[in-house]
Amino acid sequence: MKIEQQQIPHATAKRLPMYYRFLENLYASGKERVSSTELSEAVKVDSATIRRDFSYFGALGKKGYGYNVLYLLSFFRKALDQDELTKVVLIGVGNLGTALLKYNFTKNNNIMITSAFDTDEAMVGEEIGGVEVFHLDELKERLDDSVSAAILAVPVQAAQSVADLLAETNTRGILNFTPERLDVPDDMRVHHIDLSVELQSLIYFLKHDHETN
Numbered sequence: 001m002k003i004e005q006q007q008i009p010h011a012t013a014k015r016l017p018m019y020y021r022f023l024e025n026l027y028a029s030g031k032e033r034v035s036s037t038e039l040s041e042a043v044k045v046d047s048a049t050i051r052r053d054f055s056y057f058g059a060l061g062k063k064g065y066g067y068n069v070l071y072l073l074s075f076f077r078k079a080l081d082q083d084e085l086t087k088v089v090l091i092g093v094g095n096l097g098t099a100l101l102k103y104n105f106t107k108n109n110n111i112m113i114t115s116a117f118d119t120d121e122a123m124v125g126e127e128i129g130g131v132e133v134f135h136l137d138e139l140k141e142r143l144d145d146s147v148s149a150a151i152l153a154v155p156v157q158a159a160q161s162v163a164d165l166l167a168e169t170n171t172r173g174i175l176n177f178t179p180e181r182l183d184v185p186d187d188m189r190v191h192h193i194d195l196s197v198e199l200q201s202l203i204y205f206l207k208h209d210h211e212t213n
């Protein structure tokens with residue numbers, strides 16, 4: 001069955017990596033099937049949402065049986081392109097960048113930071129988490145078609161100029177950790193990660209849960 005990514009709602013697509021990781025763990029522990037209730041408890045998503053999400057993959061769990069773990073994994077692997085290695089680069093090897101390089105998606109065999117860039121000469125030539133740091137001046141020549149996205153961890157003042165530089169490469173995706181709202185061409189996609197927004201939202205829900213309990 002061919003999976004049309006366009007037909008998967010954005011909210012569903014965002015949950016896929018979480019489902020995938022949990023199912024991989026289940027499979028590794030020898031479990032062959034799983035119910036939506038079990039999944040729901042593990043990933044903290046209500047079971048009706050899980051059933052709806054899975055229905056986009058033509059995976060309709062059987063009553064009293066649940067879902068076949070291997071079957072789901074094979075669908076998700078295709079949807080997430082887990083069969084292919086996704087290469088990303090990191091720009092800005094400071095506090096955050098260094099932590100990301102050391103982490104380097106070790107729990108996910110299919111995503112890898114392959115090179116890093118910084119303007120600080122002292123960083124150039126260093127190897128962190130097995131990844132070499134190059135000067136930003138080399139970005140254009142070192143970014144080939146195989147690189148899917150760039151992680152941006154530079155100071156806010158440098159963010160737009162680095163995004164402009166990236167727009168001139170083949171890379172069409174930026175995972176932006178800086179607070180800067182980036183201006184990019186229409187064919188580029190920016191995902192913004194703002195820890196304070198996430199934390200504020202958590203605190204809002206904690207307060208809200210408390211009020212309703």
Ligand SMILES: NC(=O)c1ccc[n+]([C@@H]2O[C@H](COP(=O)([O-])OP(=O)(O)OC[C@H]3O[C@@H](n4cnc5c(N)ncnc54)[C@H](O)[C@@H]3O)[C@@H](O)[C@H]2O)c1
Nearest residue numbers: 092093094095096097118119120153154155156158177178
């Ligand atoms: N540290 C955190 O926990 C954290 C959390 C969330 C977001 N952020 C954001 O991430 C960004 C980085 O934070 P940090 O704490 O790692 O900062 P940092 O100052 O420790 O590191 C920034 C790095 O970027 C490099 N740099 C500067 N200009 C550059 C350019 N034009 N091209 C390439 N590299 C350049 C610097 O040499 C330095 O190594 C900031 O925008 C910050 O707001 C940081």
